[in-house]
Amino acid sequence: MPLSLLFYFAALIAVGSAILVVLNRNAVYSAIFLVLCFFSLAMIYLLLEAYFLAVLEIFIYAGAIMVLFLFVVMLLNLGREKALPHFMKFQRALSLMLVILFFFGVSLIMVVGSGELHQPTIKFSSGSVYALGEALFTKFLLPFEVASLLLLVALIGTVYLAKRKI
Amino acid sequence: MDLSQYFTSSDIAGITPEIILTLTALVVLTLEMARVFRPGIILLVAASGLVLAGTALVQGGNDDKILFGGMLYLNTFSMFFDFLYLFVGLLTLIFSQGYLEKMGSETRGEYPALILFAVIGMMLMTRANDLVMVFLGLELLSLSLYVLVGFLRHNLLSNESGLKYLLLGAFATGFFLFGAALTFGATGTTNFSGIASAIAAGTVLSEIYLYLGIGFLLIGFAFKVALAPFHMWSPDVYQGAPTTVTGFLCTAPKAAGFGAMLKVFMIAFPEAFPEWQDIFWVLAVLTMTVGNISALVQSNVKRMLAFSSVSHAGYLVMGILVKDIAGVSAVLFYLIVYSAMNLGAFAIISLAEKDEQSLTFKQFRGLASQNPLLSGALAIFMVSLAGFPPTAGFIAKYGLFSAAIAKGYIWLVVIAVLNTVVSFYYYFRIIVNMYMRDEKVGLQPSTGLLTAGILALLIAIVFILGITPGYLLEITVDVATAVS
Amino acid sequence: MIENYFPIFIVFIVAAGFTFVSLIMTHILGPRITNPVKLMPYESGVDPLAETRIRFSIRFFIIALLFIIFDIEIIFLYPWAVVFKDFLSFGSFIFFEMVIFLAILVFGYVYVWRNGALDWE
Numbered sequence: 215m216p217l218s219l220l221f222y223f224a225a226l227i228a229v230g231s232a233i234l235v236v237l238n239r240n241a242v243y244s245a246i247f248l249v250l251c252f253f254s255l256a257m258i259y260l261l262l263e264a265y266f267l268a269v270l271e272i273f274i275y276a277g278a279i280m281v282l283f284l285f286v287v288m289l290l291n292l293g294r295e296k297a298l299p300h301f302m303k304f305q306r307a308l309s310l311m312l313v314i315l316f317f318f319g320v321s322l323i324m325v326v327g328s329g330e331l332h333q334p335t336i337k338f339s340s341g342s343v344y345a346l347g348e349a350l351f352t353k354f355l356l357p358f359e360v361a362s363l364l365l366l367v368a369l370i371g372t373v374y375l376a377k378r379k380i
Numbered sequence: 381m382d383l384s385q386y387f388t389s390s391d392i393a394g395i396t397p398e399i400i401l402t403l404t405a406l407v408v409l410t411l412e413m414a415r416v417f418r419p420g421i422i423l424l425v426a427a428s429g430l431v432l433a434g435t436a437l438v439q440g441g442n443d444d445k446i447l448f449g450g451m452l453y454l455n456t457f458s459m460f461f462d463f464l465y466l467f468v469g470l471l472t473l474i475f476s477q478g479y480l481e482k483m484g485s486e487t488r489g490e491y492p493a494l495i496l497f498a499v500i501g502m503m504l505m506t507r508a509n510d511l512v513m514v515f516l517g518l519e520l521l522s523l524s525l526y527v528l529v530g531f532l533r534h535n536l537l538s539n540e541s542g543l544k545y546l547l548l549g550a551f552a553t554g555f556f557l558f559g560a561a562l563t564f565g566a567t568g569t570t571n572f573s574g575i576a577s578a579i580a581a582g583t584v585l586s587e588i589y590l591y592l593g594i595g596f597l598l599i600g601f602a603f604k605v606a607l608a609p610f611h612m613w614s615p616d617v618y619q620g621a622p623t624t625v626t627g628f629l630c631t632a633p634k635a636a637g638f639g640a641m642l643k644v645f646m647i648a649f650p651e652a653f654p655e656w657q658d659i660f661w662v663l664a665v666l667t668m669t670v671g672n673i674s675a676l677v678q679s680n681v682k683r684m685l686a687f688s689s690v691s692h693a694g695y696l697v698m699g700i701l702v703k704d705i706a707g708v709s710a711v712l713f714y715l716i717v718y719s720a721m722n723l724g725a726f727a728i729i730s731l732a733e734k735d736e737q738s739l740t741f742k743q744f745r746g747l748a749s750q751n752p753l754l755s756g757a758l759a760i761f762m763v764s765l766a767g768f769p770p771t772a773g774f775i776a777k778y779g780l781f782s783a784a785i786a787k788g789y790i791w792l793v794v795i796a797v798l799n800t801v802v803s804f805y806y807y808f809r810i811i812v813n814m815y816m817r818d819e820k821v822g823l824q825p826s827t828g829l830l831t832a833g834i835l836a837l838l839i840a841i842v843f844i845l846g847i848t849p850g851y852l853l854e855i856t857v858d859v860a861t862a863v864s
Numbered sequence: 865m866i867e868n869y870f871p872i873f874i875v876f877i878v879a880a881g882f883t884f885v886s887l888i889m890t891h892i893l894g895p896r897i898t899n900p901v902k903l904m905p906y907e908s909g910v911d912p913l914a915e916t917r918i919r920f921s922i923r924f925f926i927i928a929l930l931f932i933i934f935d936i937e938i939i940f941l942y943p944w945a946v947v948f949k950d951f952l953s954f955g956s957f958i959f960f961e962m963v964i965f966l967a968i969l970v971f972g973y974v975y976v977w978r979n980g981a982l983d984w985e
Contacts (some may be wrong), residue, residue: 217866220873263866266943273939278932285928288920323588338772346945351951351961352386356395356448358940358961360504360516362968365519365933366601367497369972370409371527372929373981374490375921387957406971413978 221261228254241287246278252276268344381396383470386449392452396440397433397462398500404429405496407507412489419487423473426492429853430470437462446509448684450571451578456862459857460712461506461639468632468719469499474834477726482728482733483622485532495628502636506643511560511570511597516638518556518604521633523548529629530623534663537738541620548613556600562593563648564573568689570651572648594649594656601644605637607697608664608670611690615674619687619738627726630689631719638696638715644707645700646863654712658703661792668799675806681729682738685722688765691803692718695780695796702783708860710779713852716762717772717845724838725769728754731825739823744813747823754825755814757835764842766807772845779853926981938971 231251238244252275259268350358392399408426416422419854437459445454452458473492476711501520508514526549564668566589567578603610616656617625645656671691678684692714699711725793732747733739744856748755776802781793827835845852903914944962951958976982 258871260869261880269942270884270939274932274935275903278928279937281926282932285920285924289922289925323592323631326588328625343946349941349945350940351947351958353449354451354512355387355961356451357512357516359964359968360513360520361940362937362965363500364520364523365937366968366972366975367494367523367527368933369930369969369976370490370494371523372926373976373979374488374527375530375533375980376926376929377981378922379980402968406968409971409975413975 217261221258224254224257224261225250226260242284245287248283249276252280266346271345297308299376304353314349387851390445391447394440394445394452396436398503400433400436401429401496401500401503404432404785405493406501407855408496409747410488412493419481421479422487422489423477423492424521427473427497429496430473433499434463434466439465443635443706447717450573451510452504452507453572454507455641456502456859457639458507460859461635464635464716465499465502465632467633468723470496470627471723471727471834471838472624472628474830475627475730477828477831479730480531480584480622483532484534490529491528492853493860494524494528495523498528498633502632505636506638506639508643509572509647511563511572511644511648512799513576514644515557515560517636518600518640519553522553522604525625525629525633526548527615528625531622531625535620536543537620538622541556541617543616544613544620552600552610553604555596556602556749556756559593559596559598559600561831562589564589564595568591572585574642574647575648576650577743591655597644598656598659601637601641603636605641605693605696607693608667608690610628610669611670611693614690615686617685617752618689619682620678623682623726623730623733623738627723627730630686630726631722631786634689634752635715635719638700638711640681640712641735643863646703646708657701660697661789662790664694664697664701665795666694667697668796669689672799672802676802677744678806679736679740681741681744681771681810683728684741684810686727688803688806689722691799694799695777697791698780698784698792698796698854703862704783704786704787705857705864706783707780707784709853709856710783711778712856712859713845713849714776714777716841717776720838720841720845721761721764721773723843725758725765727831727835727838728758728761728825731827731831734823741809741813743808743823746814746827751825752834753834753836754827757839758841759814760813760842762807762811765847766804770834770843770846772842772849775846775849903983930981932974933972934969937966941967 228251231247231254234247235244236250238247252271256268256271256276259265259271383517407429411422411425440454442456442459444638445453462549472495476487476491478487480491498521500522501517502520504517505514506517506518526542529545530539532538543653560570564574565677566584566586567575569578570574570771578584579590594681599610600822603613618630621629664815668691671687671689671694675684675687678687696711696714699707699714701707702710729739732744734755760771764773767773767777769775779798781796784793784796809816901907941962944958948958
C-alpha cells in the first residue's frame with residue numbers, strides 16, 4: 215500500500231527531525247529542524263484527509279510561529295561560542311525517565327483502554343474544509359465571532375507590552 | 381438546511397450585554413487613539429458601559445434561554461454571576477482612579493478596555509453550555525489578565541509577574557483544551573447536555589479517554605482558580621500586579637472559574653461524579669492547608685492575601701464536593717462575600733501604597749493613628765476574612781461547613797475549622813501592626829470621596845450580610861436550584 | 865479525495881529529487897581547490913566586518929507577533945470562502961458574519977497603526 219508507505223516515510227522524518235530539534239546545541243538549527251517536523255506533520259494530516267489541518271500546520275506553524283521562534287532566538291543572541299550548554303546528567307536521566315513513562319502510558323491506553331474515538335461524521339466530496347466552514351458559520355458562529363475579540367485582545371497586548379514608546 | 385435554529389434575533393437579544401460591553405471597549409480604545417488625555421473621561425465611559433450592560437441584563441429577564449444552537453444557556457445561575465462580574469468590574473474601575481499614575485505609569489485606555497474584555501470573557505464562561513465556549517471565554521479572560529498583570533510597563537516586578545502568569549497560564553490552557561478534546565473524542569460532542577446524555581445512555585466510546593478528559597479539565601480549572609498544587613503562580617502574580625488588578629484578579633475570575641467548574645461538573649458530568657469525590661476531597665484539604673500554612677510566614681501583605689485567597693478557594697471546593705442545593709448555594713453566597721471583602725482589602729492597600737514597591741506588614745505600623753477610618757475599614761475586612769461574627773465572613777463559612785456536615789464530611793469540616801483558626805494569626809497580624817505598634821510611618825493614604833463611599837458600601841455589605849443574610853440566601857438557594 | 869493530490873506529490877518528489885541529486889552531484893563531481901579568499905562569505909566582495917550573529921531588535925519581534933495574529937485571521941477566511949457561494953442561497957448573513965469578524969480585526973489594525981507599531985522609529 216503506497217499510502218501507508220508514505221505515512222511511514224513522513225512519520226520517520228517527523229520523529230527524526232523532532233529528535234534533532236532537542237539534541238541540537240545551536241538554537242537556529244533546532245528551529246530549522248522544527249520547520250521540517252511541521253512539514254512532515256502536515257503531510258501526515260494530509261494522509262488522514264484532514265486538509266484544513268494540513269494547511270493550518272503550514273500557514274500558522276511553519277509560516278508564522280517559526281518566524282517568531284527565529285526572531286526570539288536571534289533576540290537572545292546566542293553566538294556560536296555561547297551555544298546552549300550541555301544538559302546536566304540528572305536532567306538527562308529525568309527526561310529519559312519521563313519519556314519512557316509517557317511511552318508506556320500511551321501504549322497502556324492503546325492496549326488496555328483502547329476503544330475507538332469518535333470519527334468525524336460529515337464527509338463531503340469537496341473535502342473537509344467545506345464541512346468545517348459549514349460548522350463554523352452555523353453551529354459555531356458565536357465562538358467564531360468571539361475568536362475575533364480574542365485576536366483583538368492579543369493585538370492590544372502585543373502593542374502595549376512590547377512597544378517601547380506608545 | 382434551516383439556518384434559523386442557529387441564528388435568530390432572539391439570539392442577538394440574549395447577548396446584548398456582551399455586545400454593549402464590546403462596543404464600550406471599542407469606544408474606550410477609540411478615545412485613547414484620539415488622544416483624549418483625560419483618564420477620568422475614559423474610566424467614566426467604561427463604567428457607564430458596565431452599568432448599561434447591567435440594565436440590559438435586567439431587561440433581558442431571568443427565564444431560561446438556549447442561544448446559538450446550544451452554545452449558551454442563560455438562566456438565573458448565569459445571571460447571578462453576570463451581576464457579580466459587572467459589580468466587581470465597576471468597583472475595580474472606580475478604585476483604579478489615579479492608582480496607575482501613582483505607580484509611575486499613565487492611565488491609558490487599554491486598562492479599562494481590557495477589564496471590559498475580561499468581564500465579557502467571564503460572562504461567556506458561566507453562560508456557556510459548550511466546552512468550546514467555556515474555552516473561548518476562559519482565553520478571553522486570561523489574555524486580558526496577562527496584559528493587565530503586566531500593565532506597569534516600567535516596573536520590573538509587574539513585567540515578571542505578567543510573564544510568569546502568561547507562561548504558566550498557557551500551559552494550563554493546554555491542559556484544559558486537551559481535556560476538552562478527549563471528552564469530545566469519547567462522547568462525540570462538546571455540548572454539556574450532549575455529554576451528559578452520552579454518558580447516561582452509555583454511548584461513551586472509551587471510558588479511559590473520558591476520565592483522562594475530565595481529569596485534564598479539572599487540572600485546567602484548578603490552575604485558573606489556584607487550587608493546590610496548581611497555585612504556585614498566584615503569590616508572585618498577585619504581588620507583582622498593580623494592586624487594583626490584584627483585587628480584580630482574586631475576585632471575579634475566581635468566581636468565574638468556580639461558576640464554570642460547577643456548571644461543567646453538575647450538568648456535563650453528573651453521572652461520572654461519584655468517582656471524583658475523593659479527588660475533590662484531597663484538593664480541598666490540600667488547598668486550604670497549603671494556603672494557610674504559607675500565608676503564616678509571609679512578610680509582604682499582598683503575598684499574604686494571595687495565599688489567603690488560595691485557602692479560601694480550598695473552602696469553596698468543599699461546596700463543589702457537597703454538590704447539593706445547600707452546598708452550591710453556600711458557594712454562591714461565599715463568592716459574593718469573598719469578593720466584597722477582598723475588593724475592599726486590596727482597595728485600601730492600593731490607597732496606602734506609595735511608589736513602586738509593595739507593602740510589608742511592618743509598614744502598616746501606626747497607620748491607625750495616621751488614618752483611623754481607613755485602618756478601621758481594613759480591620760473590618762480582615763475580621764470578616766478570618767470569619768468572625770457578626771461579619772458576613774462568618775455566615776459564609778458557616779453555610780459551607782454546615783452543608784458539608786449535612787453530607788457527612790465530618791473530618792473535612794474539622795480540618796477546615798482548624799485551618800480557620802490558624803488563619804486568625806495572619807489576619808490579626810495586620811490589625812495588630814496597625815493599632816498596637818505606635819510608630820511614625822510614612823504611609824499617607826489619601827482617599828477620594830467616591831472611593832470612600834464605595835468602601836463604606838462594601839463595609840455595609842459585610843455587616844448587613846453578616847447580620848441578616850436571609851435575603852441573599854433566598855436568592856442563592858433559588859439560583860442553586862436552577863443548576864441542580 | 866487524497867488521490868487528487870497525486871500530481872502535487874509527484875511535483876514534490878521531483879523537486880526534492882532534483883535538489884538532492886544536484887547537491888550530491890556537485891559534491892562528487894566538483895573539484896575542490898580552496899584558499900582563504902575563496903572561503904569568504906562574499907568572494908571578491910567587501911571584507912566581513914564583524915560577527916553576523918548580532919542581536920536582533922525587538923521590533924522584529926513585534927512584527928512577527930502581529931504577523932501571526934493576522935495570519936490566524938486569514939486562516940478563518942479560507943473555510944469561509946469555500947462555503948460562501950452555497951450559503952448565499954440562504955440569505956446574506958454569511959457575508960455579515962465575516963464583516964463583523966473583520967470589522968473587529970480592522971479596528972485592531974487601526975489600533976496597531978495609530979500607536980505606531982508599524983513605524984520603524
